[in-house]
Every structure is written in C-alpha cells, then in structure tokens.
Amino acid sequence: MVSVQKDADATLTRHRSGGEPVLEVEDLKMYFPVKSSGLVRRTVGHVQAVDGVSFQVPAGGALGLVGESGCGKSTTGRLITRLHDPTSGAIRFEGTDLAKLSPRQMKPMRRDVQMIFQDPFSSLNPRHTVGAIVSSPLVTHDMVPKNKVLSRVQELLEVVGLNPEHYNRYPNEFSGGQRQRIGIARALALQPKLLVADEPVSALDVSIQAQVVNLLDDLQKEFGIAFLFIAHDLAVVRHFCPEVAVMYLGKIVEIADRETLYNRPHHPYTQALLSAVPDVRQAAVGGRRERIRIEGDVPSPINPPSGCRFRTRCPLAKEICARVEPPLMQIGRRHKVACHFPGELGKHPEEPVTARLLGVDDQGSPDPGGSPTDLGNPPGFADTWFDLDKRQMAGATSRSTTQDAG
Amino acid sequence: MSTDTGVTTGAAGAAAAGERLLEVEHLTVKFPTADGLVNAVTDLSYGVARGKTLGIVGESGSGKSVSSMAVLGLHDPRRTRIEGSIRVDGQEVIGLSEAKLRRIRGNSAAMIFQDALASLHPFYRVGKQLSEAYAAHHPKASARDARRKAIEMLDLVGIPQPDRRVDDFPHQFSGGMRQRAMIAMGLINDPSLLIADEPTTALDVTVQAQILDLLGDLQREFDSAIIIITHDLGVIAEMADEVLVMYAGRAVEYGATRELLTHPEMPYTWGLLSSVPDVSGDVDARLLPIPGNPPSLLDPPSGCSFHPRCVHRDKVPGDLCTTTIPDLSPGGRGPGHLKRCHLADPERIYATEILPEIAPDLADGAPAAPAAAPTNKEA
Numbered sequence: 001m002v003s004v005q006k007d008a009d010a011t012l013t014r015h016r017s018g019g020e021p022v023l024e025v026e027d028l029k030m031y032f033p034v035k036s037s038g039l040v041r042r043t044v045g046h047v048q049a050v051d052g053v054s055f056q057v058p059a060g061g062a063l064g065l066v067g068e069s070g071c072g073k074s075t076t077g078r079l080i081t082r083l084h085d086p087t088s089g090a091i092r093f094e095g096t097d098l099a100k101l102s103p104r105q106m107k108p109m110r111r112d113v114q115m116i117f118q119d120p121f122s123s124l125n126p127r128h129t130v131g132a133i134v135s136s137p138l139v140t141h142d143m144v145p146k147n148k149v150l151s152r153v154q155e156l157l158e159v160v161g162l163n164p165e166h167y168n169r170y171p172n173e174f175s176g177g178q179r180q181r182i183g184i185a186r187a188l189a190l191q192p193k194l195l196v197a198d199e200p201v202s203a204l205d206v207s208i209q210a211q212v213v214n215l216l217d218d219l220q221k222e223f224g225i226a227f228l229f230i231a232h233d234l235a236v237v238r239h240f241c242p243e244v245a246v247m248y249l250g251k252i253v254e255i256a257d258r259e260t261l262y263n264r265p266h267h268p269y270t271q272a273l274l275s276a277v278p279d280v281r282q283a284a285v286g287g288r289r290e291r292i293r294i295e296g297d298v299p300s301p302i303n304p305p306s307g308c309r310f311r312t313r314c315p316l317a318k319e320i321c322a323r324v325e326p327p328l329m330q331i332g333r334r335h336k337v338a339c340h341f342p343g344e345l346g347k348h349p350e351e352p353v354t355a356r357l358l359g360v361d362d363q364g365s366p367d368p369g370g371s372p373t374d375l376g377n378p379p380g381f382a383d384t385w386f387d388l389d390k391r392q393m394a395g396a397t398s399r400s401t402t403q404d405a406g
Numbered sequence: 407m408s409t410d411t412g413v414t415t416g417a418a419g420a421a422a423a424g425e426r427l428l429e430v431e432h433l434t435v436k437f438p439t440a441d442g443l444v445n446a447v448t449d450l451s452y453g454v455a456r457g458k459t460l461g462i463v464g465e466s467g468s469g470k471s472v473s474s475m476a477v478l479g480l481h482d483p484r485r486t487r488i489e490g491s492i493r494v495d496g497q498e499v500i501g502l503s504e505a506k507l508r509r510i511r512g513n514s515a516a517m518i519f520q521d522a523l524a525s526l527h528p529f530y531r532v533g534k535q536l537s538e539a540y541a542a543h544h545p546k547a548s549a550r551d552a553r554r555k556a557i558e559m560l561d562l563v564g565i566p567q568p569d570r571r572v573d574d575f576p577h578q579f580s581g582g583m584r585q586r587a588m589i590a591m592g593l594i595n596d597p598s599l600l601i602a603d604e605p606t607t608a609l610d611v612t613v614q615a616q617i618l619d620l621l622g623d624l625q626r627e628f629d630s631a632i633i634i635i636t637h638d639l640g641v642i643a644e645m646a647d648e649v650l651v652m653y654a655g656r657a658v659e660y661g662a663t664r665e666l667l668t669h670p671e672m673p674y675t676w677g678l679l680s681s682v683p684d685v686s687g688d689v690d691a692r693l694l695p696i697p698g699n700p701p702s703l704l705d706p707p708s709g710c711s712f713h714p715r716c717v718h719r720d721k722v723p724g725d726l727c728t729t730t731i732p733d734l735s736p737g738g739r740g741p742g743h744l745k746r747c748h749l750a751d752p753e754r755i756y757a758t759e760i761l762p763e764i765a766p767d768l769a770d771g772a773p774a775a776p777a778a779a780p781t782n783k784e785a
Contacts, residue, residue, distance in 0.1 A: 069610055205466055206681055207677055214695060235684055235685045235687075276614065276615035278615075279640050279684070280639045280643045280667060280684065281684070282643040283667030295616075298580075
C-alpha cells in the first residue's frame with residue numbers, strides 16, 4: 001500500500017512539473033444534426049452532445065469522466081477513438097491531431113488508442129471464437145508473424161486471467177465478467193498507450209466488478225497504459241482515477257484531482273451528485289442520509305438553457321446564471337470549476353466571483369466599465385489561478401499578489 | 407448492553423410473525439428444463455410487516471427476483487414447481503387460481519419492475535395504462551373517475567403538469583419519469599405490499615435519490631410494506647429495516663439492517679461489502695473481489711453452496727463445508743441475526759481480517775461504534 005502511495009505521489013509530481021500529457025483534448029465539440037421528418041429531411045436543430053470540452057490525460061495516468069446519462073461522456077470517448085467525427089476541436093495524441101486525420105491516416109493511430117466497451121454481450125461477435133476476436137487486431141495491424149498469432153493470443157488471455165486453452169470457444173460459453181476480460185484482451189492486443197474505457201464494469205455483477213477493476217489496475221501498473229475512464233459510478237472512478245472531470249449536458253463543470261473533487265467540490269452539481277450516492281456506512285446510523293435534492297431531469301441538449309446549463313436545477317441560481325455562461329476557471333493548483341458562485345458546500349459566495357473577469361455586473365448585464373478577460377479553454381492547468389478567498393490571481397510561487405484579475 | 411436491546415427487538419419482530427403482512431415459509435421454486443431441474447429458490451423463509459422495508463441482496467441468479475415473482479404468482483404453474491407457503495395478508499397464494507391471483511395482483515400486492523421502458527406498453531398512453539390498472543380492481547368506476555385517479559397518482563409521484571402528461575406516451579417520458587409512472591401504477595390501488603425489483607438500477611444517482619425519497623415518503627403515507635430487491639448495499643443501508651442476503655437460491659444471512667451491515671457474519675456478505683469501493687473510503691484500499699463465478703443452479707455445489715468461492719473455508723475443521731449445508735441459525739449476536747455458515751467465530755475474523763482491509767478507519771473504532779449506535783436510537 002505504501003508503494004501505491006508513492007506511485008500516486010510520483011504521478012502527482014509529474015503533473016505538477018507539467019509532465020507530458022499523452023492526450024490533449026481542446027474545445028472538442030460534437031453536434032449531431034436533428035432531421036425533420038418527411039421527404040426532404042432538413043436539419044432542424046442540433047443535439048449539442050459535447051460542447052467545448054478540454055482536458056488532458058497524462059502518460060500512464062488516468063482521468064475519470066463522470067456524469068449522468070446523456071451528459072456526453074460516452075460521446076467524448078467515442079470521439080477520441082474517432083468512432084464519430086468531431087464537429088470541431090482538437091484531439092492531440094502525442095502531438096498528432098486525431099480530429100483531422102482521414103480514416104486511412106487514422107489506422108496506424110488506432111494501435112495506440114483502443115477502447116473497452118460497456119456491454120460485454122453486444123461488443124463481441126457471437127459467431128467468432130475468442131481466438132478470432134483477440135487475434136483480429138493483431139492480423140489487421142500486422143503486429144506478429146502469422147505463425148506467432150496463436151501464442152500471442154494465448155499470452156493475452158493469460159494476462160487478463162482467462163484460461164489460454166479456451167481460445168477456440170465462443171463468447172456464449174463465457175460469463176459476463178469473462179467476456180469483459182475478452183474485450184480487454186482484444187484492446188490490449190495492440191499494446192495501446194491510451195485505453196478509453198467506457199463504463200467497463202457497470203454491466204457486471206458486484207463481485208465481478210471488483211475483479212475487473214483490479215485487473216485494469218494491474219494492467220495500468222504493468223504496462224503504463226493511460227486511461228480515460230468513463231463511468232457513472234462515482235466510487236469506482238474515485239478508486240481508479242487520480243484526476244476526475246464532471247460533465248453536465250455536454251460541458252465539463254468541474255475538473256480536479258481526486259482529493260479535491262471528492263472532499264472539497266466547489267460546483268453545486270458535483271456536490272449534489274456526491275450527496276446522492278447511497279452509502280453503506282449509513283447502516284451504522286440508520287435512515288436516509290441528509291442530501292441535497294436537485295429536482296427534475298436533465299434538460300434537452302437540443303435546446304440547452306441559456307447561460308449556465310445547470311441553472312434550471314441549481315439551488316444557487318441567480319439572474320447572472322441565465323445571462324452569462326460561467327467559464328471553466330482555474331481556482332486551485334489542479335482544480336477548475338465552471339460556476340459563478342463556486343465554493344465549498346454552505347460557503348458559496350453571495351456575489352458572483354466571475355463578474356469582473358467577464359466584464360459584467362452582478363446581475364449579468366454588460367458593465368460599460370468592465371474589461372472582459374478571455375480565459376479561453378485550455379486543456380491543461382496553468383501555474384497561476386484565481387484565488388477565491390483573495391479574489392485575485394494567485395500562483396504556485398510567492399508572487400501571488402503581483403497580478404490582478406481585472 | 408444496548409446492543410442486546412436492539413437484537414431483542416429484532417427477535418420480537420420475528421416472534422410476532424402473525425402480524426406480518428407477507429409471510430414466506432420454506433419456499434422452494436424449481437424449473438424443469440431440457441438440461442435438468444434448476445433449483446432457483448430453496449427453502450426460503452422471510453416476512454415483512456406493515457410500514458417496514460425488507461431489502462433482498464444478491465448477485466444475478468441468486469433467486470431474489472424468482473422468489474418475489476412467486477409472491478405475485480407470476481410463474482407459469484405448468485413450467486414451475488413451487489413448494490412451501492406464501493401468505494399475503496393471511497391469504498395463501500400458492501396454488502391459487504389465476505382469477506383469484508388477479509384479485510391480489512395490483513390490489514393488495516404490486517410490483518415495480520427494473521426496466522420501466524420495457525414494462526410500460528409503448529402503444530398506449532401512460533394515463534390509459536394507469537387507469538386500466540385502477541379500473542381492473544374498481545369495476546364500478548367510470549372512465550372519468552379512473553382518469554382522475556391516474557392524474558392524481560401522477561401528481562403524487564411528482565410528475566410535473568400531470569393533467570397534460572397523462573396523455574403522453576411512455577417514450578415521451580424520461581427514465582426517471584417512467585420509473586415514477588411505474589410507481590404510480592403500482593400504488594394506484596393502495597396495495598399494502600409493494601415489491602420493487604431493482605427500482606433504481608437503470609437510473610442516474612440523482613434520479614435514484616429522488617425515487618428512493620419518493621418510495622420512503624409514500625411508505626410513510628400509505629403504511630405499506632416494501633420489498634426492495636437490489637445489488638447495491640448502499641441503497642439497502644439507507645432504505646431497509648431488515649436485510650436478506652441470498653446466494654444460489656438460499657438465504658445465507660438475515661437480520662436487521664444496522665446489525666447485519668455493521669456485523670456481517672457470512673463470508674459472502676463480507677465479499678459483497680469488500681468488492682465495492684466506497685465514495686468516502688481509502689483510495690489505496692484494494693478491492694477484494696469474490697473469486698470465481700456464481701454457481702450453476704442446475705447442479706449446485708455440495709455442502710455450503712458458497713464453499714467453492716469462500717476464502718475462509720480452511721478455518722472450518724474437517725470437510726464440513728463441502729459435505730454439509732449449514733443451517734440458517736442465529737450466530738453469536740442473538741436470535742435476530744441469522745446466518746448460514748460453519749465458521750465458529752465470524753465476528754473475530756471480520757474485525758481482525760476483513761474490516762482493516764476494507765475500512766481501515768473504522769477498524770480501530772469498531773468495537774465502540776456499534777455500541778454507540780443503538781443508544782442514539784433509544785435517546
């Protein structure tokens with residue numbers, strides 16, 4: 001356990017020193033057209049599934065992507081593996097922008113970026129043997145000579161904890177957890193540098209989930225694979241990822257290292273999400289846990305609310321939230337939040353902290369004297385950030401008072 | 407000392423079996439198939455009182471849904487062999503004719519299914535489906551009465567603008583709203599027993615919290631008995647008064663929620679607790695999965711059905727685990743807490759081997775915490 005702690009520290013130091021991110025996503029957008037019915041199918045609107053998402057995944061690290069269904073987390077994963085073509089934005093994998101590659105140019109990149117799918121029943125072809133499933137990426141990408149394919153397949157099956165003698169069985173002969181292992185073996189066949197895991201355990205039984213999470217944990221340590229871990233289960237994400245991003249309706253509302261996000265979340269949505277998770281430890285107290293209730297459902301991404309997208313369900317929403325969209329603002333060393341009133345639970349500020357940065361007054365109307373600052377939407381973290389207590393820019397060094405926000 | 411009081415209350419509840427709304431005794435359900443006889447449920451006994459909630463936990467295939475479907479007589483009698491006794495409000499359900507079962511279904515006992523989209527008819531308006539359920543048990547009610555009742559129920563479960571949404575089709579509802587509509591349909595005839603089969607599994611956590619709150623509110627209002635079937639121990643911890651842990655068709659542990667989840671005595675329950683990460687737990691604590699897979703119910707293992715996956719088997723003398731099925735009997739913590747295990751001193755193993763692994767922060771204070779908890783309740 002001590003060594004794990006050391007590893008975590010090492011990853012953190014690498015982050016801090018601005019270590020190489022293996023994947024950098026900047027202002028990624030995916031708008032699906034909505035067509036009218038009838039003979040001439042005109043585009044009548046767009047589902048803004050992913051709308052301006054930026055993040056980094058460090059080499060050998062793991063970023064968790066959480067949110068409710070329909071928030072665009074799976075679409076983000078599918079964009080990175082180029083299963084969809086993004087509307088705009090950049091997906092830089094080791095410096096190459098995947099978003100602009102043609103399918104032919106994309107092929108060699110697929111070796112490095114692989115995906116694990118959610119449903120172990122529909123993601124394996126029932127008419128192919130396990131050997132054929134796991135070997136097909138090897139053959140497609142010419143990874144090993146033909147006579148070595150079988151031994152490599154057996155090796156892979158062993159790595160994921162399956163009996164290597166079972167290569168000639170069909171998927172229906174395996175249980176859910178074992179099938180998920182087959183999917184993992186297929187993803188590992190090309191020795192990827194980045195694995196996009198889209199809800200890898202949510203279709204599995206509780207006791208099997210832990211087996212698969214532990215397997216992914218071991219694989220990451222052994223092969224140094226970076227993970228983009230997409231899940232709705234906050235506890236599993238917390239267990240697996242040192243850094244976590246929370247999405248709501250196509251946007252990242254808060255991104256931070258695990259300790260900050262789970263212990264000191266600043267966005268009201270993150271706070272509500274965390275308080276909604278039922279806790280086994282509640283058994284010692286009895287009854288329902290005190291929680292923040294958010295009413296209603298997620299609004300439609302075809303016609304999202306103006307300003308802040310969470311405002312329709314937010315207990316803190318004020319006038320400014322409907323008028324101006326809060327920028328994803330860095331408020332700590334590794335902590336960004338998109339809210340006009342960010343703060344720990346019960347300590348949200350009365351006045352919007354973002355008003356001056358955006359050049360508006362406290363109600364969100366344009367302020368003639370204000371000078372808006374363009375914060376942009378950079379994927380990484382900067383060395384300076386907006387200090388919420390002092391209401392000014394602060395930095396990692398002691399020169400925190402030299403810069404002003406305006 | 408105060409712990410004992412808690413246990414005796416549980417025992418008193420068990421003793422006063424006559425007051426229980428639902429009483430399941432020695433229920434055995436078998437399905438003859440081409441491959442042989444599937445022993446889906448074996449010798450299962452439990453009960454729920456009015457206003458109380460029973461949580462049933464277990465993996466898929468542990469028989470939790472099969473047993474609760476038997477309560478509503480949903481198994482085809484030609485393809486099922488059911489033995490034992492199920493009494494709903496004193497009425498024996500097993501062997502009842504289809505016509506009489508219908509009078510119970512939806513009226514005194516109702517069920518909420520996991521997948522609300524699949525359980526609502528896609529061609530009929532939500533209001534129509536609700537009022538049909540009402541009219542079925544109120545033959546004298548006019549169509550207008552039934553519609554009014556449907557709107558009233560939709561309002562009760564928190565659907566906005568119920569007088570307009572009543573004419574929507576199921577696909578126009580969101581996942582959470584569909585589940586609410588299912589609950590409305592289940593409650594439309596004021597059943598005294600509500601069986602919720604994984605009511606929130608397909609939902610997001612925020613919606614899950616809304617639905618669980620709703621179930622709790624409705625239970626207080628109607629004083630109904632609820633059975634919640636789930637695999638999420640967190641839901642159990644917050645909702646249930648009693649817990650039944652099932653494995654391979656049998657009850658393996660049964661007791662009051664607080665008692666059972668703070669002092670589990672069966673290795674399978676330990677496994678369930680240790681294989682789920684905790685939102686507030688230690689991130690470095692490794693998950694301890696239960697090795698292997700659930701057994702086939704066609705050919706259940708000899709002896710204790712959990713023995714092939716049990717890591718504590720070597721602590722039992724001889725080959726007891728592989729030859730003899732342990733009884734569901736009270737452990738060292740009083741008659742209110744039943745467990746099916748041969749381990750002689752499970753409490754010590756849990757405190758010294760399991761708890762430090764899954765919750766190091768609780769392990770130190772473990773002896774103090776349970777003693778303190780019931781005291782709070784009395785105060």
